[in-house]
Structure formats: structure tokens, C-alpha cells
Amino acid sequence: xxxxxxxxxxxxxxxxxxxxxxxxxxxxxxxxxxxxxxxxxxxxxxxxxxxxxxxxxxxxxxxxxxxxxxxxxxxxxxxxxxxxxxxxxxxxxxxxxxxxxxxxxxxxxxx
Amino acid sequence: xxxxxxxxxxxxxxxxxxxxxxxxxxxxxxxxxxxxxxxxxxxxxxxxxxxxxxxxxxxxxxxxxxxxxxxxxxxxxxxxxxxxxxxxxxxxxxxxxxxxxxxxxxxxxxxxx
Numbered sequence: 039x040x041x042x043x044x045x046x047x048x049x050x051x052x053x054x055x056x057x058x059x060x061x062x063x064x065x066x067x068x069x070x071x072x073x074x075x076x077x078x079x080x081x082x083x084x085x086x087x088x089x090x091x092x093x094x095x096x097x098x099x100x101x102x103x104x105x106x107x108x109x110x111x112x113x114x115x116x117x118x119x120x121x122x123x124x125x126x127x128x129x130x131x132x133x134x135x136x137x138x139x140x141x142x143x144x145x146x147x148x149x
Numbered sequence: 150x151x152x153x154x155x156x157x158x159x160x161x162x163x164x165x166x167x168x169x170x171x172x173x174x175x176x177x178x179x180x181x182x183x184x185x186x187x188x189x190x191x192x193x194x195x196x197x198x199x200x201x202x203x204x205x206x207x208x209x210x211x212x213x214x215x216x217x218x219x220x221x222x223x224x225x226x227x228x229x230x231x232x233x234x235x236x237x238x239x240x241x242x243x244x245x246x247x248x249x250x251x252x253x254x255x256x257x258x259x260x261x262x
Contacts, residue, residue, distance in 0.1 A: 071250060078237060080153075080253035081192070126191050128251075135180055135243050136205040137251065139191035 042070070042110075042127040042140040050146040057114040059143040061127030062107075070103055071128045072112050075142070081126065084112075119149045151176070153254035155240050161260045162230050170225045170257045174242030180204075181223040182251065183215055184239040192239055198223055227259075235261045 042063040051057055061070070069088045073081040087094045087103045087110065094101045100113040114121055124144050130137040154173045162168050174181050180199040184192035197205035198217035212228045221242075227234055237258050241251035 073251075073253075078186075078188070080239060080255040081241075081251070083250040083252070086250050135182055135197055135199075135249070135251070136194050136207075137182075138194065139184075141189070141191050 042129045042138060044125065044127055044140040044143040046143060047141065048144045048146070050148065051117060053117060053119055053147055053149050055117055057117050057121070057145055057147070059112050059125055059145070061110045061112070061129075061140060063110075063127075063129045063138075064108065067105075067129045069129075070101075070110050071137070072099075072101060072110075073126045073128060073139075075124045075126065076122075084125075114145075117145075117147045119147050121145060122147045153240055153242050153252050155238075155254035155257050157257060158255065159258045159260075161262060163262050164230055164232060166230050166261075167226065167228045168230060168259060170227075170238050170240075170259075171222065172225070172240030172242075172254060173222045174240075175244075175252055178242035178244050178252070179221055180243045181217055181221065182241045182243070183223070183225045184241065185209075186237040186239060186256070188236070195225070230261045232261050235259060 042061045045060045071086045072084045075081045098115045103110045124142040126139045126142045128137040182197040183195040186192045194207040196215040201217045215225045217223045237256045239256045241253045
């Protein structure tokens with residue numbers, strides 16, 4: 039299975055601190071994406087990093103990808119209470135648009 | 150522009166019944182995917198349709214079926230419902246290209262009693 043797995047399963051931090059979550063996967067990928075989900079509803083796309091990229095930034099988000107270790111990390115800087123959500127990595131795209139999601143990291147940002 | 154819309158938002162069924170979930174993709178998107186998300190887990194891929202043809206199927210029993218219509222909207226059907234089918238069913242659409250980002254709807258919460 040290509041399924042990505044996030045680590046840690048849960049993370050609790052204070053507002054203003056940085057949050058780092060990791061994702062590991064098993065097979066070669068076309069790209070890796072990170073999504074956020076609030077309150078068990080629809081997922082929102084955060085950032086996409088392609089297999090030939092090593093780092094990407096978007097606002098307070100920084101994503102790294104190490105294809106040799108089959109791992110990625112998502113860093114949220116200067117976290118806010120509104121960042122409280124579950125974060126998922128998704129791998130795949132080799133087979134058209136079939137993606138595999140991990141079980142997610144549940145982030146709690148305390149005000 | 151409207152995002153991905155799903156209906157209904159909530160549904161309660163009993164074991165053995167059949168259910169149909171509906172999804173309208175973002176205008177211009179030709180690909181629709183369906184995912185099942187059980188509480189506490191990540192979404193699991195069920196089906197993907199592109200240009201009205203099935204392009205991918207996940208590890209789900211034949212009780213699950215789907216189709217895509219000429220206007221690119223889609224339906225997911227589940228027959229002979231089991232308690233374990235209780236989950237959030239998510240529809241996602243994508244524009245052109247392989248492996249591009251998914252735009253998700255808010256999902257249909259299915260409860261099987």
C-alpha cells in the first residue's frame with residue numbers, strides 16, 4: 039500500500055508556537071499533498087509538493103519532501119487557535135487521481 | 150463559483166437498505182472521486198470517474214457502485230447496508246491533469262442502524 043502515515047497522532051501546543059507533523063509513505067509517488075479537516079467535514083487542500091521538489095512554502099506553511107526516506111514534514115509557524123484541525127497527508131497520483139490518506143495528526147492550538 | 154456540493158448532508162438508514170449519495174463537481178471539473186471516512190481515520194478511496202468512465206476502484210465490495218453523468222455529476226450507491234458502512238462519504242473533484250489537488254465537498258454523514 040502507498041498509504042501515508044502521519045506522526046504524531048495528536049499534538050497540543052500554545053498559540054504562537056510552531057507545529058511540526060510528519061508523514062511517511064511506502065512506494066514511489068507522483069506528488070504528496072497536505073490537507074486540513076475541521077470538525078469531520080470536507081478536507082481543504084493546503085499544499086502540493088512534487089516528487090522532484092524538496093521544499094515548498096505557502097504563507098505560514100513549509101513542507102519538505104525526502105523521497106529517499108519516503109517522508110515529508112509539514113511545519114506551521116506561529117500557530118493560531120484557528121489552526122486547530124486534523125491534518126492529513128495524501129500520496130498517489132500515479133494512477134490518475136487515486137490518493138491514499140493517512141490517519142492524520144490532530145492538532146490542538148490552545149489560546 | 151460554487152464548490153463541490155453533496156446531498157444529502159445527513160442520512161439515517163437501517164441494515165439491508167440501499168442508499169444513493171449525490172455529488173456535483175466544480176464547474177469545468179471532469180473528474181469525480183469518492184472517499185469513505187470512518188470516524189478517527191483518514192479518507193479511503195472508493196471510486197474515481199473521469200469523462201464518465203471509471204478510472205479507479207478501491208478495495209470495497211461490489212455492494213458499492215457509482216456512475217458519472219454527462220454533466221459530470223456523480224452518484225454513489227451502496228446496497229445491502231451494513232453497520233460498518235456508517236461513515237462520512239466525501240466527494241472530490243479535480244481539474245485536468247494527473248495527480249492534481251482534490252477539491253472536497255462537505256460530505257454526507259451516513260448512519261446505519
